Amino acid sequence: MADSKMHDDKPDVLKRNMLSGILFGVGLVAFLDEMVFHQLLHWHHFYDQSTTEAGLVSDGFFHAFSWLATIGGLFLFADLRRRNIFQRQAWWGAVLLGSGLFQLYDGTIQHKWMRIHQIRYVENVGVYDWIWNLTAAGLIIVGAVLVLRSRRLHQSRGER
């Protein structure tokens, strides 16, 4: 019963929804970061003299990846809709998860370790760092809860 053919594609459906959502989430937060903090507020700088070489490489890869993630994530979303396997809750959960993970990476490794740039060039930048990273953690937790709830929901339906 556990290996019935009917259930074979179930984990695949969740995986596809997760992939689309996480990619779109990463792209979305990178886009918001660029728009709000670089262009509107001018808190972030295009180039910081103290950036390490590793920081430039990381920034380049994530910048390129964020474009691919945004556009690719949306095409995967269209594919889910086309196949009628879109799971709203899991998808939105994955979006939050992707956003949170990227923001946490950005806020810890990229800002602090590789010193790409700081959140804002002020004395008490620590406060900004804490708010930034706690928001990221919050997004991850809410996202994970949504994904798990969606999985349980679809599992219970599948067993019926």
Next chain:
Amino acid sequence: MAASHQHHTVSQGAGLLYGMPAVLILCLLLIVLYTAAAYDSSRRYRRWPMYRTLLWTLGVLAAGSAVGGPIAYRSHDMFTAHMAGHLLLGMLAPLLMVWSAPVTLLLRTLSVSASRGVTQFLKSRYIVFISHPVTASFLNVGGLWILYSTDLFALMHEHLWIQVLVHVHVFFSGYLFTASIIYIDPVSHRFSYKLRIIVLLMALAWHGILAKHLVGSPPAGVPANEALDGSMLMYYGGDVVHAILITLLCYHWYRSTRPRAAATDISRTVT
């Protein structure tokens, strides 16, 4: 300093070759040839789509405006203009021209034996080797790294023939790279979406890394503030072209994985 002297002699020399008339004639010739071929092809076979002719025209104009006209003129003493030229010649023009499917049009226009010759050439080991996504991106982005981090950038402004070679390389490597990532024209060996997406990601990343690297260590003779402006133009201007490239690639994937039921539906409506 020494740089300003350098630039002065260059703009005069460059004016000779890159003067508007020569570039303008070449552009017009390319556009006329494509349009004539499209017209001929439409009459003999299926209609050649109008938008492809438009894409070709825009592509040729983009390339032309980078080597002749105000941008080309200013690019000898202004790094931002040089970078605008790079975006037009090495990225936008190749994208528009690849998208206009010139090889398909050529094969349709030539006689059977001549087009067989073209196909043979496209299948030759040399072409297959340089049009592999990995080779093509090394030629493209690697070439830029060499240009901006060695003396080549300074040499290019001293010797006209080096400048011509650099421009030719920038355009053709851009074309080769674009054509190796998105398949519009017939390809002898198709690589998977996975490989092409990974290679594209690498190439975009190193393009962005190079852009920011230029701020910290600009090419010889480029002042710091100009390096920053040029770098930002390369970074964000590149983004626009990259976004189109990614969208086309994703769209091709989306079309290719169409579920079977929908596929038959669509083929029914088309025919």
